[in-house]
Amino acid sequence: MDEKVVDTESIRKYYESLKVDNFSRGYYLNPDDEFTLDLVESLLVNEKRYGYPACPCRLAKGIREKDLDIICPCDFRDQDLTDYGTCYCALYVSKKIRNGEKGIGPIPDRRKDNGARSKMENEKCEKMKLNLPVLRCKVCGYLCAREEAPETCPICGADKDRFEQFI
């Protein structure tokens, strides 16, 4: 980007808050400061452009409902951290990578083949009869049994519309 859409101070502030908030939740940002600051800038660019911080490394549609799964942190972060030690754009990394015990490389985007699996899981769960639906935060996996999802996930801070009915 030639023009700075977001000022340096805002980037620095957002970066610091992401780092502190995530550390307390057991998540680590990429230790390569230059790389991570660029990513944070892109998140803020997308926040301005779309109204939400869509993943900088994926093409957003600009319609929240269609981009829900790629709003950072995306629905795929945790699984990618488990399998590859980084999320798709490499904003988040595993403890090993943070400590420099493992390097970072490009990883495949699991977004396309994710729909089929969760649909199958939902069908399996519908067979159980419960007094309340069990709702799941697609970002961190938090489960709660209540009529409606909370405004904000109490564990990871994701918005209400990131919840799905799990059982």
Add this chain to the structure above:
Amino acid sequence: MAYRDHIIQEGTESTETVMLYTLSTCIWCRKTKKLLTELGLGYSYIDVDLLDEDDQDEVMAEVEKHNPASSFPTLVVNEGEKVILGFEEGEIRDLT
């Protein structure tokens, strides 16, 4: 093919044509552009996120032909003779 007007040429084109599909916000795309420049390889690129919806659809149909996952960056050499997905540093260096 209206999107073609938005393709930007960097460096001098050699006998091999290198077409790079990117997002302006993607850091791996930026790394790829930088590496190609460092290697002295001329290339064309298009930042898909900056296009309007119709152009995006056209470009994505083109990207999908070479890369069904439609991920970024997608680097296409000589119209598909070779395709490099993501910032695969070794593969990109081998282009020289």
